[in-house]
Amino acid sequence: MKNLIAALLFILCFTNFVHADDTKYIDAMKKNIEQMNSMKSVEDMVDLTNAFLRIGNAEKTKWLPFYYASYIYIITSFSDTVKSKKDSYLDEAVKVLAIADSLQPNESEIYVLKGLISQARLQIDPMSRYMKYGQEMNSNFGKAIELDPKNPRPEYLMGMTLYYTPEQFGGGLKTAKPVFENSLKKFNEFVPKDEIMPAWGKTQLESFLKQITNQEK
Amino acid sequence: MKFNRHHLLAALILFPFFINAQTKISGKISDTNNSPLPGANIYIKDTYDGVTSKEDGSFSFRTNEKGEVILVASFVGYKKYENKISLKKGEMKIDIILEEEITQMNAVVVSAGSFEASDEKKGVILKPLDVVTTGATADLYTSLNTLPGAQKIGETEGLFVRGGSAVESKTIIDEMIVQKPFSSSVPDLPSRGRFSPMLFKGTVFSTGGYSAQYGQALSSALILKSQDMPTQTISAINLMVFGLGGAHTQLWENTAVSVEAGYYNLNPYNNVFKQRVDWNKSPVGVSGSASFRQKVTKNGLLKAFVSYSKSELSLYLPDLDNLPNKTFYGLEPENYYSNVSYRDIVGDWNLFGGFSYSLDKDRINAAGNSIAQDQRLVQSKFTMNKKITESSYLTVGAEIQNTLYDDKFNQLNVKMTEVYTAGFVESDIYFTNDLAAKIGIRAEHSGILDKYNVAPRISFAYRLGNYDQFNFAYGKFYQTPEKNYLIQYDKFDYENADHYIANYQYLGEGQTFRIELYYKQYHNLVKGTIYNYPYFNLPIVPFSNNGTGYAKGVDVFWRDGSSFRNCDYWISYSYLDTKREFSNYPTTAFPTFASPHTFSVVFKRWFDPISAFVALTYIHASGRPYFNPNNSEFLGDRTNSYNNLSMNVSFLAKWFGSYSVIFFSVDNLLGFANVYGYRYSTDGKISNPVLPPTLRSVFLGLFISIGETNQYQ
Numbered sequence: 001m002k003n004l005i006a007a008l009l010f011i012l013c014f015t016n017f018v019h020a021d022d023t024k025y026i027d028a029m030k031k032n033i034e035q036m037n038s039m040k041s042v043e044d045m046v047d048l049t050n051a052f053l054r055i056g057n058a059e060k061t062k063w064l065p066f067y068y069a070s071y072i073y074i075i076t077s078f079s080d081t082v083k084s085k086k087d088s089y090l091d092e093a094v095k096v097l098a099i100a101d102s103l104q105p106n107e108s109e110i111y112v113l114k115g116l117i118s119q120a121r122l123q124i125d126p127m128s129r130y131m132k133y134g135q136e137m138n139s140n141f142g143k144a145i146e147l148d149p150k151n152p153r154p155e156y157l158m159g160m161t162l163y164y165t166p167e168q169f170g171g172g173l174k175t176a177k178p179v180f181e182n183s184l185k186k187f188n189e190f191v192p193k194d195e196i197m198p199a200w201g202k203t204q205l206e207s208f209l210k211q212i213t214n215q216e217k
Numbered sequence: 218m219k220f221n222r223h224h225l226l227a228a229l230i231l232f233p234f235f236i237n238a239q240t241k242i243s244g245k246i247s248d249t250n251n252s253p254l255p256g257a258n259i260y261i262k263d264t265y266d267g268v269t270s271k272e273d274g275s276f277s278f279r280t281n282e283k284g285e286v287i288l289v290a291s292f293v294g295y296k297k298y299e300n301k302i303s304l305k306k307g308e309m310k311i312d313i314i315l316e317e318e319i320t321q322m323n324a325v326v327v328s329a330g331s332f333e334a335s336d337e338k339k340g341v342i343l344k345p346l347d348v349v350t351t352g353a354t355a356d357l358y359t360s361l362n363t364l365p366g367a368q369k370i371g372e373t374e375g376l377f378v379r380g381g382s383a384v385e386s387k388t389i390i391d392e393m394i395v396q397k398p399f400s401s402s403v404p405d406l407p408s409r410g411r412f413s414p415m416l417f418k419g420t421v422f423s424t425g426g427y428s429a430q431y432g433q434a435l436s437s438a439l440i441l442k443s444q445d446m447p448t449q450t451i452s453a454i455n456l457m458v459f460g461l462g463g464a465h466t467q468l469w470e471n472t473a474v475s476v477e478a479g480y481y482n483l484n485p486y487n488n489v490f491k492q493r494v495d496w497n498k499s500p501v502g503v504s505g506s507a508s509f510r511q512k513v514t515k516n517g518l519l520k521a522f523v524s525y526s527k528s529e530l531s532l533y534l535p536d537l538d539n540l541p542n543k544t545f546y547g548l549e550p551e552n553y554y555s556n557v558s559y560r561d562i563v564g565d566w567n568l569f570g571g572f573s574y575s576l577d578k579d580r581i582n583a584a585g586n587s588i589a590q591d592q593r594l595v596q597s598k599f600t601m602n603k604k605i606t607e608s609s610y611l612t613v614g615a616e617i618q619n620t621l622y623d624d625k626f627n628q629l630n631v632k633m634t635e636v637y638t639a640g641f642v643e644s645d646i647y648f649t650n651d652l653a654a655k656i657g658i659r660a661e662h663s664g665i666l667d668k669y670n671v672a673p674r675i676s677f678a679y680r681l682g683n684y685d686q687f688n689f690a691y692g693k694f695y696q697t698p699e700k701n702y703l704i705q706y707d708k709f710d711y712e713n714a715d716h717y718i719a720n721y722q723y724l725g726e727g728q729t730f731r732i733e734l735y736y737k738q739y740h741n742l743v744k745g746t747i748y749n750y751p752y753f754n755l756p757i758v759p760f761s762n763n764g765t766g767y768a769k770g771v772d773v774f775w776r777d778g779s780s781f782r783n784c785d786y787w788i789s790y791s792y793l794d795t796k797r798e799f800s801n802y803p804t805t806a807f808p809t810f811a812s813p814h815t816f817s818v819v820f821k822r823w824f825d826p827i828s829a830f831v832a833l834t835y836i837h838a839s840g841r842p843y844f845n846p847n848n849s850e851f852l853g854d855r856t857n858s859y860n861n862l863s864m865n866v867s868f869l870a871k872w873f874g875s876y877s878v879i880f881f882s883v884d885n886l887l888g889f890a891n892v893y894g895y896r897y898s899t900d901g902k903i904s905n906p907v908l909p910p911t912l913r914s915v916f917l918g919l920f921i922s923i924g925e926t927n928q929y930q
Contacts, residue, residue, distance in 0.1 A: 028265055043256070047269040050258035054267045057260075083726045084683075091322070092293060127823070128344040135448035166825065170871060 028055055029064065029196040036072070036200075045076040056099070063104035064196055070097040070113055071200075077120050086124050093117055108148030109198045115140035116157055137161070152186035155179050156201045163212070173212065180209060240304045243277035244311040246270045246290055254315060257292035262299070280304065290315060294323050294650075319608040319647045325680040327645075327655045329688035329718045330426035330733070332364050332774075335419040342729055342776065348414045350832050350865065351819055354882070354916070357414040358399075361439070362836065363817045365733070365772030365789040366424035369838040369859055370810050372893040372907050374399040374407040377810045378424050379737060380768030380795030381436025384699055385714075388439045389431055390417075391520065391558045394618070396575040396594040398439075401550040403532060405893070405907050406494065411526065411552060416508075417441045424772070425716040425735055426690030429641040429657025429674040430600065430614060435696045435714045435739070445518060446510050447473045450924060455479070457918040459486040471512035478505040494910045495533040495543065502528030517561035527551045531582070535905055537898035547582035567602040569614075589625040592700075594618060608647040612657075615640040622700050631704050636664035637697070643674075651680040663697045663711070670695040670711050676718075684725045690718040698743040705747060706760040714739045727779025729787075732771065739766040742799035749801070752844050753899045755851075758801045766797025766805070786820040806852040809894065812838040812859075830867040836860070843894035846901035860889040877921045884914040 032051050039045050049072045056065030073093035077086045094117060101110050118137035122129050141154040159179035165171020187202040246254050253274025260267020261280055267289075268278035280286075283304055288311065290298040295315040302311065317323075334343035351360035358376060361367050368377040375383025388398035390412070402408040414420075419442035427438045447466045455462040460481030467474050484499040506524035513519050531547035558571035573596050581588040600614030618637040624630070643657030657674045676690035695711040702709060720733035742764025746757045776787035793813055798805040807813075817836040824831065840855035848854055865882035885891070893907040 024265075043272075046256040050256075050260075050267070050269045051265075053258060054260045054265050058263050058265055088293070125344070128346045132448065166828065169828075169869070169876075 025055070025059060025062065026196060029068075033068065033196060036068070039072075039075070042076055042080055045072050045079065048072055049076070053096070061103060063100040063107070063110075066096050066100035066103070067110065067113065067198070070094075070100060071116075071198075074113065074116050074120055078123075083124065087121070090117055090120055106147055108144045108151045109153070111140050111144035111147060112151065112153045112157065112198075115144060115154060119157060119161060150186060150190060152183045152190050153198070153201045155183035155186065156205050159183055159205075160208075180205065184209070239279045239281055240283075240306060241277065241279050241308045242288070242311060243275070243308065244313060245274045246276060246292075246313040246315065247274050248295070248315055248317060254292055254295070257290055257295075257313075257315070259288070259290045259313065262287035262289050288313075294318055294320075317650055319650055321610075321645075321647075323650045324647045325651055325653050325678045325686055327653055327676050327678040327688065328686075328722065329676045329678070329690035329720050330716070330735075331421050331423040333419070333421045342724075342731070342774070343420070348420060350821060350830060350867065351834055354409065354884070355414065355865075355880070356409050357412070357417075357420070357439075358410045360414075361422050363787070363789060363819050363834055364422060364424075365774050365791040365815070366437075367422075367815075368791075368793070368810060368812055369815055369817075369836050369861075370841075370893075371859065371891065371909055372405045372407065374402055374409070376437055376439060378437035379735060379770065379791075380766070380793055380797070380808065380811045381737075382808070382810055385434060385436035385696065386439065387431070387434035387437075388441065390441045390573075391443050391556055391571055392430070392569060392598050392600065393556060393558075393571050393573045393596055393616075394431075394433065394594075395554070396592060396620075397552060397577045400526065400528065400552055401548060401577075401579045403530065403546055403548050404534065406910060411524070411554070412441075416443055416522075418444045424733075425737065426674070426676055426692045426718045428655065429643045429659040429672070429692075430612065432639055432641075432659055432661055432672065432694070433637075433696050435694050435712060436737070443508075443520060443522065445520075446512065447475060452923040454921045454923070455918060456921075457481070458916060459483045473510040474507070475509075476505070476507045479503070490911050490913075490915065492910055493908050493912075495535075497531040497533060497545065497547070498529065500528055500530040502526060513559070514561060517559065519557075519559045521555070521557045523553075523555040525553055537896060537903050537905055538900075540903065544584045545582065546584070549580040551578045551580075552576070565603050568599070569601075570597075570599040572597045587625070587627055589623075591621075591623040593621040593623075605644075610645040612643045612645075613641070622704070624700075624704070633665065633700065633704055635697070635703075638662045653678050661695060665703055666697060666709060666711065668710060670713070672713075685721065685723040688718070688720045688722065690716065692716045701747050702743050702745060702760070706745065709743060709760070710741055710762045712739070712742050712762070712764075727777065729774065729776040731774040733773075734771050735769065737768040739764070739768075739797060739799075742766060742797065744799060744801070746801040751896055752801060753897065754846055754901075755801060755803050758803065764797065764799035764802075766795065766799060768793060768795035768797075768811075770794055783823045783825065784821065786818065789815070789817045791815040802851065804851050807842050809842050809844070809852065812841050814839040828869045830869070832865050833862065834864075835862045841894065844897070845895065845904075846897050854895075856892050856894055859891050859893075860887075861891065862886045862889075872921075875921055875923050877919060880916070880918045880920065882916045884916075885909070885912060888912055 032048060035048055039048060049069045052065045052069040056062060056069065059065065070093045073089050073096065077089035080086060080089065097110060097113055104110065115137050118133045118140055122133035122137060141158050144151060144154040159176045162171045162179055163173060163176035184205060187205065192199045246257050246259065248254055255270055255272045255274060257270040258267060259270060259276045261282055264282055266278060266280040266282065268276050270276040285301060285303055288300045288302050290313045292315055294317065296318045298313055298315055332342050334348055348357055348360045349355050351363055361376065362369055366379050370377045376386035377383055378386055388395045398410055399408045400411055421440040423438045431438050447468055450468045451466050453464040460479060462479030464477035480503050482501045487496055487499040504526035509521040511519040529549045533543035534546055536542040536544045553576040556571060556573035560569050575594045577592045579590045596616060596618040598614065598616035600612055602610060602612040605611045616639050620635040622633040639659060639661040641657060641659040643655065645655050647653045655676045659672045660669065662669050672693040672695055674692035676688065678686055678688050680686045693713060693715055695713045697711060698709045715738045717736045718733060720731060723730040741762040743762060744758050744764045745760035770791060770793040773790045774787065778785035793811055795807060795811050796805050797808055815838045819834050821832045838859040840858050842852035843854055843856055844852055845854040863882065863884045864886050865880065868879040870877050891909060895904045895906055897904045
């Protein structure tokens with residue numbers, strides 16, 4: 001009896017241990033992912049990036065913490081009003097994403113971020129960066145679609161760029177609309193593999209579409 | 218209470234709570250100057266426990282870990298802090314000081330004397346696009362004329378920098394000197410640069426104090442870096458008022474090939490626009506180039522470039538001694554240029570190796586005399602760069618150039634060979650992120666002079682705040698005399714110059730201000746009479762290295778791309794005081810290729826509704842000296858000031874799925890009557906102004922790109 005209890009306890013503790021560890025990871029990730037919706041300032045963003053990096057550095061083999069850290073760096077770059085800082089946030093985004101890429105090669109979501117980084121670089125100085133980063137962005141989004149044709153995010157981002165490109169350069173609402181629609185269709189069919197996998201974009205796209213249909217009227 | 222199994226079970230289940238004897242770690246994080254560092258990540262290694270520091274650098278977090286742990290603090294731009302601590306129950310106070318990490322990314326950029334155009338680096342004043350959209354001609358050298366330090370000289374090509382003659386400026390492509398960056402020209406009609414600005418991803422225009430990696434230019438170095446891998450397969454058709462051309466780039470995974478060819482004939486154009494030049498045959502020419510790029514390893518890139526051009530023109534120049542007779546002058550330049558280079562990172566070393574071959578042939582018919590001038594240059598250069606300590610980099614390199622000159626004047630033939638070798642060592646040292654130095658030394662040997670020289674170069678940069686810095690540079694620069702002197706006399710020595718430069722620079726958000734003071738002292742300038750034209754009746758000057766001179770002044774630059782929406786403008790002003798005694802100057806004089814005051818404004822605006830880019834360039838240069846044999850003071854006369862307003866408009870359009878640019882430009886829009894100088898007859902009784910070939914010039918071109926993918930689809 002004693003031995004049995006000891007054995008049971010051992011098994012219980014052991015499985016608990018493993019389970020607890022993964023739960024701890026999932027819980028921490030979920031908590032941080034949730035907080036991403038309430039980021040208001042650059043300070044909030046830095047705070048959350050650091051939190052993801054702590055998880056990533058402790059876990060060592062998980063790519064998602066680095067993925068999210070990189071994603072927030074990109075958002076920070078878009079948000080910061082100091083122009084000279086924008087590129088340095090993206091430099092960090094590139095560094096951190098490279099870690100994610102080495103842990104999870106050929107991941108569609110990572111190529112989405114690579115494309116988003118090119119897009120952010122392009123926006124800082126479109127006139128002179130268009131040659132280099134426009135091309136780089138296309139090839140990254142292209143690769144993201146190739147790796148996972150069901151991923152709705154590349155088209156969502158491509159549509160945004162198209163929408164803000166003047167018509168004479170092949171952009172504008174007319175060109176962007178089918179791209180958005182295609183992306184929305186994919187969003188509706190998209191089921192993330194688990195609760196911490198990237199799921200951003202859908203709500204942003206829906207509210208954006210609402211906004212532009214209002215404008216059309 | 219009796220301790221039974223159930224208690225044990227409960228204890229095990231509650232185990233995590235028992236050990237939750239938490240530790241609270243708090244403190245303040247700051248840099249070595251005691252300034253707080255907000256946004257730093259402070260955590261316990263291999264755990265999730267940690268926090269981000271607040272605005273005042275304070276931090277505080279709780280951890281359930283026990284015993285020995287490693288406390289980490291990391292912040293971008295600072296060295297990572299790791300400290301083994303023993304966790305105690307309750308509160309622990311730990312203050313952290315982070316040391317700044319000295320990296321090239323964070324450090325001040327040494328930039329005395331130079332203007333850089335690049336997309337990739339920080340601290341640049343121009344973008345490659347600026348080079349193409351300035352001035353009326355989309356010529357690299359024309360746009361450099363809008364930067365302070367460059368003189369506006371209309372009658373001949375070349376960069377005249379801070380009182381220096383055109384031969385004192387060298388163009389360097391991919392680390393190697395270009396023998397003839399311009400094709401040859403006829404008197405008083407400048408030629409354009411031979412290389413399209415689109416070939417280059419980076420341009421550094423140094424108006425003095427440049428690095429020990431380059432030599433043989435007393436005044437200025439224009440350092441060009443060619444494009445790396447192209448980004449797409451694309452074809453282009455160019456239609457211009459006086460010619461047409463085509464280009465194609467084919468891209469594979471690790472390989473790219475580009476070819477380009479063009480033809481021009483100025484005859485129809487010259488018939489429409491009234492010419493001040495008496496053409497026998499208006500310029501006609503063909504040109505072609507090919508480039509090859511191969512990614513060999515992850516960082517290894519092999520580049521090869523070949524270009525060929527041939528043109529022909531002839532005209533009649535007024536013979537001022539026998540008017541109305543005219544002198545026939547015909548010119549057929551033919552130019553080959555090729556270079557191959559390889560760059561890679563092997564271990565800790567950045568390696569570069571390059572080879573280049575040039576052959577430039579001019580066939581001249583001057584008043585029935587047949588002149589042939591061939592010049593062949595073979596050169597090779599290699600450099601190695603390595604980080605040697607945590608905050609310093611070392612670059613070493615060597616180059617060799619073999620030049621063969623072959624000149625024929627009717628039956629006379631002169632041949633001459635030069636073997637030039639040079640080596641350099643240069644170190645970039647970052648004392649702090651705010652104080653950096655570039656210290657180098659260059660040693661050269663010229664076979665034809667059979668002499669060595671050693672030239673030290675040093676420059677410093679000190680950052681004052683986030684946006685502004687001081688720069689200082691000193692350097693010694695040597696140059697072998699020009700061929701025309703060397704074939705006449707064999708006891709020449711190097712010419713040399715000392716540069717002293719101090720500058721203040723503000724590089725803000727969309728705004729740039731730069732002021733630079735300079736002093737240049739020339740020594741051992743070559744003297745001697747080789748042509749008496751255009752200085753007739755002057756005493757013959759014997760050959761020697763006894764020439765001297767100086768140039769001093771101030772260059773001011775202001776650029777503002779943020780104050781007005783869609784607008785960008787820059788203003789340059791140069792004040793130059795220079796005097797020299799060289800060539801066949803009988804005395805010290807302000808040279809013909811210098812203006813005391815040069816002022817220019819470039820204004821660019823993007824018009825969104827019509828997709829057009831408009832650029833206006835205005836240049837004012839005060840009068841330059843010219844030789845008047847009737848004036849007892851040598852070069853005592855000055856021309857009127859030079860004024861030019863040019864405009865270019867680029868319309869972007871998409872037709873049948875292809876992107877097109879319509880480029881339209883007018884030079885001297887307002888029709889200023891500019892005179893570059895005067896030519897006199899031998900007796901001084903008749904004079905003729907040196908004028909631009911037309912009052913205004915107009916250019917219209919259509920550039921179509923085919924197969925350019927929609928950038929976003």
